[in-house]
Amino acid sequence: MVLRKQEILAYCAAGVAFHMIASAFNFYYVKVFINHYHIEETWFQIAQTFHMIWTSVSNPLFAYIQDGSKLKISRTRRESILYCGPLFAFSFIVPWFPWGDSSWLVGLHLIITFFLWDTMFTFIGLAVSSLFTEISRDTEDRIKLTRYAQMASILGGPSVMLLEFTSDSLHNFKAFQITSVCVAVCACSLFYYSGLNAHTEYDVKKLEKYELSKNSRVNGKKEPYTNQVCQLFYDRNFIAFIVSNFCHAFHKTFLNSFIAIVCDQLISEDDVPLSVRKLFYGGISLMSTLVIILVTTFVSRYSYYYVIRSAFVYIVFAGVVMLHIGQDHPWCLMVFLLADNCASGATFSLFNMPLADIADDNKSKYNRKQPISSTVFGISALLSKPALSLSPMVTVSILNHYGYSELKNNTVEASHELKHAMFLLICLYPIAIGIVQLIAWSFFDIKQKTVQINVL
DSSP states (O other): OOOOOOHHHHHHHHHHHHHHHHHHHHHHHHHIIIIIOOOOHHHHHHHHHHHHHHHHHHHHHHHHHHHHOOOOGEEESSHHHHHHHHHHHHHHGGSSSOOSSSHHHHHHHHHHHHHHHHHHHHHHHHHHHHHHHHOBBBBHHHHHHOOOOOOOOTTTTHHHHHHHHHHHHTTTTHHHHHHHHHHHHHHHHHHHHHHHHOOOHHHHHHHHHHHHHHHOOOOOOOOOOEEHHHHHHTOHHHHHHHHHHHHHHOOOOHHHHHHHHHHHHHSOOTTTHHHHHHHHHHHHHHHHHHHHHHHHHHHHOHHHHHHHHHHHHHHHHHHHHHHHHHHOOOOHHHHHHHHHHHHHHHHHHHHHHHHHHHHHHHHHHHSSSSSHHHHHHHHHHHHHHHHHHHHHHHHHHHHHHGGGGGTTSSOOOOOOOHHHHHHHHHHEEEHHHHHHHHHHHTOOOOOOOOOOOOOO
């Protein structure tokens, strides 16, 4: 299938909408529930535990629904985005409107927030990721899609900056709520456009097959879903990717959720004005996007395998250097965090490519008529998503051990021990995680292909 402008625009629209609300949610939800709603650590850990449990159910369930069911909302990737995109946008605004002050109500609010958010995040995320795989199997087309999607995401990247300035860093919470609703409306509109136009050749064939089976009432023998999952677990490339992706999700979640909390304590307003910090928080996403656009040039020349491996090497090296420099250099610390975010964001944006190749390799190996894209992406998310809960759970536990919970009411200043613990987390997380990723990534050996799509 020739990659047309309509498919590129539709994919980019979905990517912008997804990035617009996901980046804002990940940046603010920990800070809002800890600093604004004052959630107790016990309820925070309970909510994260429920999040992990629901994730273990939702990922394989939605992967099965999208790859194997005949429900109208999941017959094609386009329809999945069209019908569920608005619900995803709605789930984004749920956490920003408090339910009450009692501890159990705040805890229940976070649990329901996670349930709604992860449900829609998983369903739409699988649809958008599968769309990337099935629009084209050509490697150059996929690189082109990645580049254009990142260019388009510049429009959605500043959502954090917009929220920072309109809410004065959450000091004006009413303005934050109003702006978040506007962001959700924009995302909903983009999902709707993508849902109308995101056609793939696989989806056309699937609809034709669906109509034929409906009219003839004859269904062919279907491969058990458990067989497909077992085949993935016997794939060394898939396991290598899962380990790398789990570590990356842990690291990226820490950066998204705690960078503002850490900088507020380690960098005083005397060293760096608050206005500069707002630009810094909002500009992180934009800078990451620009880096990704530049990186795609190297992907075309050297392959994504070597680019991702180089990013892992840099993460370890930068962590060691920053650890040596120390925490008393705020501008160096900001540059380090910015570069760490850029490397992490660039790596994450390229991860669709190895997963797409795994899906293609699985299709060829088992002679499938179409790739089991949702299953590949769904099982990958199932095994890596626990990191999204473990990262804040571990980090909050460590910070509270050094007295962070005492700062909620702004009655005391952070101790030297707490600041030092924050600095060590900033440096040691990338060092330890990067080493594990390098080891795991060395086992990934799928060679990139440049082939035209062939749907039987």
